Amino acid sequence: MTTLTTTPTTSHDPALLTAPHWGDPVASLNGVTKVYYKPDGSILVEALRGVDLEIPQGQYVAIMGASGSGKSTLMNLLGCLDRPTAGEYALQGQPVAKLHDEALSHMRGRKIGFIFQAFNLISQLNIEENVETPLLYQGVGREARRKRAIEALQLVGLGDRLGHRPNQLSGGQQQRAAIARALAADPVILMADEPTGNLDTATGDAILKLFDDLHDEGMTIIMVTHDDEVAERCERVIRMRDGLIETDVIHRHRTPDDDRLAAS
Ligand SMILES: Nc1ncnc2c1ncn2[C@@H]1O[C@H](COP(=O)(O)OP(=O)(O)O)[C@@H](O)[C@H]1O
């Protein structure tokens, strides 16, 4: 394993950092490490080796890097699925790093929407029930659950498929349902791990267009991708290497105007 001793390469044009559509930091990591241990207590691997990262409200971020570089570990920490070994994590200003399991999972349910490569829908439930499920765990009442699920499914273009089981839908439709499930809880951050990895190009493009639209509405999105073309659509590309941020580049601000210009 090579050791990076340099600070990450950043190219933040100061003018870009004050762009109007980014707000206060939603996620701030400070000196975050994650160590996986062997059963005997010795160190197996240092998956993250001191990560500092600030993500403002409304930013659309791609995380890239070779297999084993720490992307999933970073996503798991940002998504409150796991805790750092050391360092601080503030989510909307609230400290997360030392929360106990129940408080951590409460935070996750309230603030994070997850989208996975394999959709992860429950095959025995129809898609409306799938979208309602996380709301059930949050104690949202029956009528409100149904209303929010239907709204989220309408938003992703599945308003006419509520009673369908996942296996009655195409891959693209299943991923839309998974996005609706992530959105129904009104998350602060939408986190996606290779969301188009199981889709053909045209279907994947339609899903990415949906992400663009959500971003235009102000959603903060963090997406792991191996695809340079997918990363191109994001505003910021973070490359991980050996448990550290190797490069962190803000390359542009995509705004609704970009689409209008592109279309004209
Ligand atoms: N639960 C775990 N237990 C032990 N080692 C792990 C665990 N999860 C990840 N690792 C190790 O941590 C390093 C980073 O893994 P990961 O974050 O999954 O990388 P990526 O998502 O970039 O492929 C790898 O060396 C991996 O083998």
Ligand SMILES: [Mg+2]
């Ligand atoms: Mg991974």
